Amino acid sequence: MLVGVAIVLVLAVNVFRAVADVLQPLVPGISPSASASESREPEPVVEPAEPGETNPGLPPRTWEELPGPDSTDPDWKTLQQSAIYAQPVPLLEGCPEPELAYDMGDLERIATGQMECIQAAFKPIQAALGYSTDDIPIYFYEGRSVDTPCGQVSAPALYCSTQGGAIYFGEDSLNGASWMDFGVKDVTGHEYGHHLQAQSGMFQAEYAVGQGGNESARRIELQATCWGYAMMAHDPTQSVGEASLVEFEQYLRATIEDGIHGSKDSMAYWGIRGLYSADMGNCNTWTVAPEDVD
Template sequence: MIALAVAVAVLVLAQLRPADQPVALPGPTVVPSPSLSIEPWSLPAVDWEPLPEPDPASPLFAAQSAAINAVAPPALTGCPVPAVVGDADEWRAAVEGQWRCAHAAWRQILEEFRLSTREPAVHFFVGEGADSECGYVVAPAFYCAVGSGSVYFGDGHLSQARTWDLAVNEMVNHEYGHHLQALFGITANRLVAPGGLQLERRAELQAMCWSAAMTRANDAVVFDEAAYDGWTARLDRMREDASHGTRPSLRYWGTRGLYAETMGDCNTWVAAPAQVR
């Protein structure tokens, strides 16, 4: 009887013990969600045609073959963050800050070419024009190459800077482009070559193209789709005249500069007359 009781007890314990153990139940199947990747915005694809090679027989050969053509747009670092301005004081501070930044970006390159690294003086004026070492000049902004150079900015630009965050950047880089033209011998060639207003247009369109290139190289600029739209809208509003060019020319060079890998991609001096009307 005792042996039978023990056997029964062992059987009961053996039946109960599995129920005391935790049982792993199948859980829901976890399907990994696909990782979300947002492609960064990039400039619209454009198949830019290569520009002609410099022509040694051209009276513009010195401008066409300027050493700056092989230079990649330098990175502009530490520039003022582009923003609309509230008043004249903010505007002047932004202009001076952007000018210093552009000059700092080019200093090492100028040293490598053994060119002057002296920073041109910045002046401001009220009204449509101002006296300078180049005489009285009527323009929203202008550069004078006399001496070590100087640059003048008129308060007429203030209204644009109040509504477009890249206004100061575009204008200052443009005028600095004229300083580069003077340093690299382009201006000197322009002044003695025949061509009249077409040469003025070549100079202005190159400076505008360079401004676009330097804007893209500015790490303070978030050049996204909104910035691109703002830039092209500016090209559509920019003044057309015999010195600056027609709307198609302004659009062409002002957009081409955004894609420039070298400053030579803005070489208006080799372009056909139809491209610099």
């Protein structure tokens, strides 16, 4: 799944971050010509989730309520009580169908379409919160590193928050994108989740409270994963039934545990929790105990 490094550049009073996410190599025994997604039995078609509702295609599951905020520190309040948490997960309309990406042409076509529908869906929320509604650019690069306004970064995919934000997809993104047909949706939603965090002031606040520590970095990453899967559950093109749930968890547990992006258990917990999220606050990783973001 997603692993990587976070690079933080402090310039004057601004914190600019490049968040790099590295896809797990293909699971042994699964080739692009025999992917898990292609062998899946079709699932019953159900009505998609509406904004602020849980996807009706998901099997019933009870989730514990997240703890409330417990800090009066301004930075912790930014993280624990962000205004975005009260917003519903929007319906993503006009997204491309789930599809395996085998080359850079596939990746650019699918990711561009997915970004268009995500950015359109979040504009009303951004406007309501006073955030910029400008589309952020996406770039595609060959090789394992790319020069960005945040510096040179070696990673298959990343978000750079400076100059309003941008998302970068490298050719190594094809590892996951050629394994599961929702792989591009996973990465795109995760990276756009980082953009929402940047707009909410979370990057600056996380740097202040964490001082580069791994626990706060994991909270940032697991929240972005949770939001990414919440987006997929509100994407009418994406199946989220029993069989898909098994694949989602398999994909999430394929993470390489690097101390920054979360353990296999944490990735699976927050990703699946995202699927069951009706509002953005259901992905609040900032009020839970450290062992819940290990």
